[in-house]
Amino acid sequence: MTVTDPIRHNWAGNQQFSAVRCIRPQSLAEAQAVIADTSRIRPIGTAHSFSPLADTSQVQLSLAGLPREIEIEADSNEVWVSAAVTYGDLAPVLMEHGRALHNLASLPHISVAGACATGTHGSGDRLGNLATAVTGMRLIRADGRLVEIAGAELAAEVVALGCLGAVTHLRLATERFYEVAQVVFDDLPRARLVDSLDEIFGAATSVSVFTTWDESERCQVWLKQRCDVTSSWPQTSWLGARQRTTPAHPLPDHDPINCTAQLGEPGPWFDRLPHFQMAFTPSSGDEIQAEYLLPRDMASQAIQAIEGIRAIVHPILHATEIRSVAADDLWLSPNYERPTIGIHFTWHKTNAVYDVLPIIDELLAPLGARPHWGKVTTFTPEMIVRGYPRFDQFAKRVRELDPEGKFSNSMTDALMGAAMRDRVT
Numbered sequence: 001m002t003v004t005d006p007i008r009h010n011w012a013g014n015q016q017f018s019a020v021r022c023i024r025p026q027s028l029a030e031a032q033a034v035i036a037d038t039s040r041i042r043p044i045g046t047a048h049s050f051s052p053l054a055d056t057s058q059v060q061l062s063l064a065g066l067p068r069e070i071e072i073e074a075d076s077n078e079v080w081v082s083a084a085v086t087y088g089d090l091a092p093v094l095m096e097h098g099r100a101l102h103n104l105a106s107l108p109h110i111s112v113a114g115a116c117a118t119g120t121h122g123s124g125d126r127l128g129n130l131a132t133a134v135t136g137m138r139l140i141r142a143d144g145r146l147v148e149i150a151g152a153e154l155a156a157e158v159v160a161l162g163c164l165g166a167v168t169h170l171r172l173a174t175e176r177f178y179e180v181a182q183v184v185f186d187d188l189p190r191a192r193l194v195d196s197l198d199e200i201f202g203a204a205t206s207v208s209v210f211t212t213w214d215e216s217e218r219c220q221v222w223l224k225q226r227c228d229v230t231s232s233w234p235q236t237s238w239l240g241a242r243q244r245t246t247p248a249h250p251l252p253d254h255d256p257i258n259c260t261a262q263l264g265e266p267g268p269w270f271d272r273l274p275h276f277q278m279a280f281t282p283s284s285g286d287e288i289q290a291e292y293l294l295p296r297d298m299a300s301q302a303i304q305a306i307e308g309i310r311a312i313v314h315p316i317l318h319a320t321e322i323r324s325v326a327a328d329d330l331w332l333s334p335n336y337e338r339p340t341i342g343i344h345f346t347w348h349k350t351n352a353v354y355d356v357l358p359i360i361d362e363l364l365a366p367l368g369a370r371p372h373w374g375k376v377t378t379f380t381p382e383m384i385v386r387g388y389p390r391f392d393q394f395a396k397r398v399r400e401l402d403p404e405g406k407f408s409n410s411m412t413d414a415l416m417g418a419a420m421r422d423r424v425t
């Protein structure tokens, strides 16, 4: 077992961690023993969350010291991965075996366990978030027991914010290897986005719309189409937008050299679904991210609401990305039981963000927005908890499985407290 200084801050540096040390067990038995013997401990992945979710006041538990495993089951083609494996580690191995995942987020450097614990997503009307690929998991409970979960129980356990135990392995559904081609359209009027949302997000397997909310009132649309799906691209001129004939970067005036290939050139799923190539880290951490996950039928209204305050949003924003995510049945998934449109903001790293977020909250909370678990939010814990019909049941499960609050931190304590107060009032 290795005991080190704690990881001091998250990837972006907007969260300073208060842990006193980090423990990296080298075996499952060591991990079980340290969890059983420690009063406050919290699993950490690659610390990419912008929210304080990965913090703890005592011991960080990194599972990166456990043997790295990626094992494809011969009969089912499902893949078991150890918790610290990243999507960047996993994708080439799946490709070697002629397999693929259903989707990816924008960044391959995050751990599979950390991504699934927060309901991390890519885009696609018919594609669930990354946690929906989970068909089994092994985790260590607060008392040190190693348990295996499958079937109906997964709904409560997959998106669990690190509160139900330390996940050591995940079993993921895979599909036959597929190729994807992508094209980019410039200058879609934002008014058309509002009017033609279903047409736009239905135009390809995975669609992302970028805008800076500038006065041009234009968006850029990235369409990614599976090559095994028979349908054609929209015409070169579509809804007032025009198809690019040179590669694009999601941010205006940035060099597209590290972006995945466009112009309709087919390539492996993992080299098209993210906007940036696997070997490239798309930004330096000089940013803060926030995202509001809205019921799809509220999305046009939400976009119009942001349009109304674009004068305060645009000056402190790198870019907004709008994506769609299919509904699922995972209790704490931001996509729980509703098709979703995510309105994401990559902000400059400035405190002014925290003045603008409450204004956006006021506009989007009444539309049913749920904030992304891994990004910053100024929603109160009560507002967050009320967005999840099964939060109360989740809190009950946490109390049963971790009665001493071993895996909790200040953020999860606040959520559990809000759930409790909600029951009493």
Ligand SMILES: Cc1cc2nc3c(=O)[nH]c(=O)nc-3n(C[C@H](O)[C@H](O)[C@H](O)COP(=O)(O)OP(=O)(O)OC[C@H]3O[C@@H](n4cnc5c(N)ncnc54)[C@H](O)[C@@H]3O)c2cc1C
Residues within 6 Å of the ligand: 011, 042, 043, 044, 045, 046, 047, 048, 049, 050, 053, 054, 063, 083, 084, 105, 106, 107, 110, 111, 112, 113, 114, 115, 116, 117, 118, 119, 120, 121, 122, 161, 162, 163, 165, 166, 167, 168, 372, 373, 374, 375
């Ligand atoms: C540049 C950048 C791009 C991003 N792009 C996207 C995107 O496209 N889509 C999107 O939805 N999100 C995106 N995110 C957010 C990111 O996907 C989430 O914050 C994700 O949780 C990060 O994974 P991680 O491994 O760093 O987890 P951490 O931040 O380390 O931890 C997150 C949570 O997972 C829990 N956890 C971690 N490991 C385990 C384990 N083994 N067992 C139990 N619980 C565990 C932690 O306790 C914590 O609660 C992005 C973040 C960054 C920095």
